[in-house]
Amino acid sequence: MAKKESNLRNMIFSLTLIVLVASAALAGVYVITKPSIDGQQVAKTQEAIKAVLPGFSGKTERVAIKLPNDADSVFVNLAYQDGELFGGAVQTYTDKAFKSYFSLMVGFDAAGNILETEVIKMEETPGLGDKIDKSKSNFSEQFVKMCPANNEFNLKVKKDGGTVDAITAATISSRAYCDAVNRAAEAFDIVTKKGANNE
Amino acid sequence: MSKVRILTKGLLKENPTLVLILGMCPSLAVTTSAMNGLGMGLATTFVLLMSNLLISSLKNFIPDSVRIPAFIVIIATFVSIVDLLMQSYLPALSDSLGLFIKLIVVNCIVLGRAEAFASKNSVFDSMLDGLGMGLGFTLSLTLIGIIRELLGSGAIFGHTLISGDGILIFVLAPGAFIVLGFLIALVRYLQRKKN
Numbered sequence: 001m002a003k004k005e006s007n008l009r010n011m012i013f014s015l016t017l018i019v020l021v022a023s024a025a026l027a028g029v030y031v032i033t034k035p036s037i038d039g040q041q042v043a044k045t046q047e048a049i050k051a052v053l054p055g056f057s058g059k060t061e062r063v064a065i066k067l068p069n070d071a072d073s074v075f076v077n078l079a080y081q082d083g084e085l086f087g088g089a090v091q092t093y094t095d096k097a098f099k100s101y102f103s104l105m106v107g108f109d110a111a112g113n114i115l116e117t118e119v120i121k122m123e124e125t126p127g128l129g130d131k132i133d134k135s136k137s138n139f140s141e142q143f144v145k146m147c148p149a150n151n152e153f154n155l156k157v158k159k160d161g162g163t164v165d166a167i168t169a170a171t172i173s174s175r176a177y178c179d180a181v182n183r184a185a186e187a188f189d190i191v192t193k194k195g196a197n198n199e
Numbered sequence: 200m201s202k203v204r205i206l207t208k209g210l211l212k213e214n215p216t217l218v219l220i221l222g223m224c225p226s227l228a229v230t231t232s233a234m235n236g237l238g239m240g241l242a243t244t245f246v247l248l249m250s251n252l253l254i255s256s257l258k259n260f261i262p263d264s265v266r267i268p269a270f271i272v273i274i275a276t277f278v279s280i281v282d283l284l285m286q287s288y289l290p291a292l293s294d295s296l297g298l299f300i301k302l303i304v305v306n307c308i309v310l311g312r313a314e315a316f317a318s319k320n321s322v323f324d325s326m327l328d329g330l331g332m333g334l335g336f337t338l339s340l341t342l343i344g345i346i347r348e349l350l351g352s353g354a355i356f357g358h359t360l361i362s363g364d365g366i367l368i369f370v371l372a373p374g375a376f377i378v379l380g381f382l383i384a385l386v387r388y389l390q391r392k393k394n
Contacts, residue, residue, distance in 0.1 A: 006264040014261050018269050022276040029280045033287035040290050123297055126231040127352045127370035169367060 044120060045105075049077050049089040052107025052116040056086050065187050071095065074187040085110045085192065091120065092184035097176040099123040102132075104177070106143075106184035112192070113147045117181060129173030139167050139174070148185035155182050205324055209331035215308045216339035216379075217386045222308045226340055227375040229299045233356045236344025238292045239299060240337025242285065244330065246277045246303050251317040251329030258318050270313045271304070278303045308336060339382070346378050 004010045049060055060077035067074065075091040087110050093103040102122030107115035117140050124130045131137035142164060146153040156162025157174050166174035215221045225243070230236040253273050254261075261269045282300045285293040293300065303309065312332055317325040348354055351369035353361035368374045 003259050004262045006262040010262045011265045015265050015269060015272075018257075018261075018272050022272050026276055026279055029283050033283045036287040037283070037290075040287070044290075121294065123294070125370065126295075127365065127367060168364075 045091065048091075048105035048118045048120050049107075051118045052089045052105045053079055053087055054107075054115060056081060060089065063191050065191055067183065067186055067190075070183070074183055076187055076191045078191065087115060088188050088192070090184035090188050092180045092187065094176040094180035094183070096172070096179050097122065098125060098129045098170070098172045102176065102180070104180045104184070106181055106188075108185070108188050110192075111147070112185065112189060113145060114143050114181070114185075115145075117143050117177075124170070124173050129167070129170045131167045131170060132173055132177050137167065139165075140177070143181060148182065155185070202324070202327060206327040206331040209328070209333070209335035210338060211335070211386070213332075214335040214339055214386065215311075215332055216336055216343075217383050218390075219308075219311075220383070221311060222306050222336060223379075225299050225302065225306065226343065226379065227372065229296055230340055230343040230347055230375060230378075231351070231370055232295075232348045232354075233341055233344040234292070235295055236340035236342075237337060238285075238289070239296055240333070240340040242281050242296075242300055243303050243306060243308070243336055244333025245281055246274065246306075247309055247312060247329040247333040247336075248326060249277045249329075250274045250309060251312055251325040252322060254313045255317040255320060255322045255325035266314075266318065267310075270310060270318075274309050274313070275304045308332060342382065343375065343378050346382075347374055350374070 004014065050057075056079050058079065058081060060079045063076045063078060064073045065076060066072070072093060072095075074093070077089040077091070079086040079088055087108050090106045090108065091103065092106055093101060095101050099122075102124065103120045105118045105120055107117070109115055119133045119140075122130065122132065124132060131139055134140050146155075148155050154162040155164065155178050157164045157166040157171060157178060159166060159171060160175070162178065164174065164178055209215065211218075213219060216223075216226050222243075225239055229239045250270070250273050254270055257269070257273075278301065281303070282293070285296075285300060312329060316328045320328070345355055347369045348356075349360070351365045351367065351374060353359060353363060353365045366374075369378065
């Protein structure tokens with residue numbers, strides 16, 4: 001086949017055809033991969049809920065709440081066992097992270113004490129900020145069993161006058177972690193109080 | 200040029216990262232660990248192979264004046280396919296590479312091979328060229344990743360060898376430049392010695 005001449009008709013024809021085939025191929029791959037990608041997100045969230053609510057097995061009830069001055073919603077997964085409130089897993093986020101954003105799951109018992117925290121998604125610097133992840137350092141352990149409503153545990157890094165030991169050379173990530181946990185605590189507080197008022 | 204030469208020239212003699220100094224952005228940005236380097240390299244290899252294959256088979260169909268937009272559409276399609284497949288089957292790797300997979304679209308190695316090789320050569324030769332260049336890119340990215348991970352975190356492919364904090368600068372951006380610089384110097388030295 002001889003090389004096509006660069007006239008208007010040929011140019012429009014070949015580009016249109018390439019774009020059509022490309023979009024068809026992309027649509028196909030998108031349809032094939034979508035269920036698997038969505039499923040992974042759901043599975044990840046379910047796993048995180050399980051991880052932050054030790055001792056709880058059962059279904060959770062999801063409530064979305066948007067705190068004043070916040071850009072995004074926080075999701076509170078309320079866990080009821082035998083008709084009573086066991087606690088809740090709060091899917092929270094921070095926009096103050098080193099790479100701007102990460103999301104956590106924070107588990108609370110019915111009294112508002114932190115049970116566990118778990119990183120859902122983050123892009124912090126490997127070797128520095130990624131130590132917020134449980135597998136990389138014990139940073140997140142200091143939140144366990146703490147009660148953000150209690151004044152003894154001030155949910156801020158020590159540099160800001162709080163109780164939390166920041167990760168060396170990753171103060172921004174540590175601060176962001178506190179920010180996310182605080183947001184979770186506030187949301188959990190509001191949701192559980194609202195529930196109590198309704199009864 | 201023999202078929203073997205076309206395939207192997209990308210590995211060392213015309214290694215895209217260490218000799219041609221192309222594709223510096225992903226080479227510096229994602230190589231914080233060996234796994235990231237390997238994943239990025241293989242994703243780019245797939246895109247290179249497929250785009251070279253398609254572009255060389257369409258070279259007579261695409262008029263010269265619109266070849267760049269046509270190449271970009273073809274490359275972008277394969278990049279999006281890789282991105283979706285990775286999100287679907289390798290979610291952990293896709294999370295850690297993040298935006299850089301999408302940025303393969305503007306990786307100058309891919310467009311460079313399309314323009315310099317695939318649009319002028321036969322389909323089979325172009326596939327060999329894409330594969331060779333891709334593997335050369337993978338090799339150098341993995342190498343940078345291994346060195347940075349070993350010095351910075353005391354681990355290789357996530358297996359901790361030395362516990363402790365490691366030399367932090369190798370995890371950060373300056374470490375990438377240092378390692379890349381030394382590797383380029385090493386390749387230059389070896390080439391000079393050979394000549």
